[in-house]
Amino acid sequence: MKNFKVAVIQMSSDFGLVKKNIEKAEKYIREAASKEAKLICLPEVFNTGIKFQGMNQHLDLIEKKDGYTLTKLKSLAKELKVHITCTLLLEVEKNICENTAILIDDEGNLIGTYAKTHPVGEERTLVRKGIEYPVFDTKLGKIGMTICYDACFPETSRILALNGAEIMITPAAWRGGHYFKEWWDLTLACRALDNLIYVIACNACGFTGNKEVYAGKSQVVNPLGQVLxxxxxxxxxxxxxxxxxxxxxxxxxxxxxxxxRNIESYKKLTESIKGIENMEKLGGF
Incomplete structure (x- = not known):
């Protein structure tokens, strides 16, 4: 399908209130389907919300692939004949969780997952890092995914583009402090233009579980880096x-x-930065 309408749902979530958050999301999903959207995007862990300080409080909110949230989204996708993306905290192996972007097709099938490769701050204590950048050949086109902080690393979107992606979907829970709002805008435009790809960025709004403000500013950027x-x-x-x-x-x-690309000149990219090899111990922002 060369042309289609995307619906980017920017919503707030109440921390830990899964059924309430999903009920809210369902209303938006049904509205988007009624407007003939073929792809519907939800923010990062929209079903649980996030506490950036106190990530251990997420332990009871981790779901399995046959859990409530994914089962509900698959049912909605099939009923409404839409594709749906979001991220969930999924138990992928016993006692191992990943921040997982999911892609459900319009028949209700889970056709793709992607594990966040760059967890940040306390998130590193909760989830396992992903190491792959899959691209999914769908009815809508070739879709790759990154999650929030992943987009700050140009290597992520470049690998997706080299793997054939035409669209990069980025669910996020991007905060609004410091210079983060400007960082968000610049990052998305650069990722699109660098790789001549559509970027669909779906951020949360409202407050985090720690009462920090999300940056909002969900957006769609074309392959020229222009915000549509x-x-x-x-x-x-x-x-x-x-x-x-x-x-x-x-x-x-x-x-x-x-x-x-002069790939022979890029070998330095795979080396650690001298002096801060133990960067993960610093905790992030």
Whole structure:
């Protein structure tokens, strides 16, 4: 499908109130489906909310693949004939959790998962890092996913592009302090232009479990790094945007940045930075 409408749901979540959060999300999903959206995106761990300080409080909120949230989303996708993406804290092996982006097709099938590769701060104590960047060939196009902080690392989106992705979906729970709002905007535009790819970024709004403010500003960016549509910081609503995948083909045929790479000169990228090899012990922000 070369052209379709995406619905980006920017919503707040009450920490730990899973059924309440899912009921809210369901209303938005049904509204988006009624507006003929074919792809519906939800924020990072929308079902539980997040406490950035006190991640151990998430232990009782980790779900299995046959758990309540995923079962509900698969049912909605099948009923409404839409694709749905979000992230969940999933138990992938006994006592092992990953912050997992999921992709459900319009028949209610779980067709793809991606484990967050760059957990941040206390999140590192809760989840296992992913190490792969899968791309899923769907009815809508070739889709790859990153989660929140992953987008800060240009290697993530570059690997997705090299693996054939036309769209990068980024569910997030990106906070609004310091310079983070500006960082969010610049990061998404750069990832799109660097890789001549659509970026669909779905952020939370409202407050974290620690009463910090989310940055909001969910947006869709085209392969030229141009923002096609965006929401405000506090808006709890849906952003609708038409996606035209021919644009990816056109730009990649014109701009040769992906084939002009001098890969022999990039070996340094896989080395640790001298002096801060134990960076993970610092805790992050």
């Amino acid at each position: 549509g965006t929401l405000g910081i506090e808006e709890e609503t849906i952003l609708y945007q038409d996606i035209h995948l021919d644009r990816v083909t056109i730009e990649r045929n014109f701009n040769t940045v992906l084939i002009d």
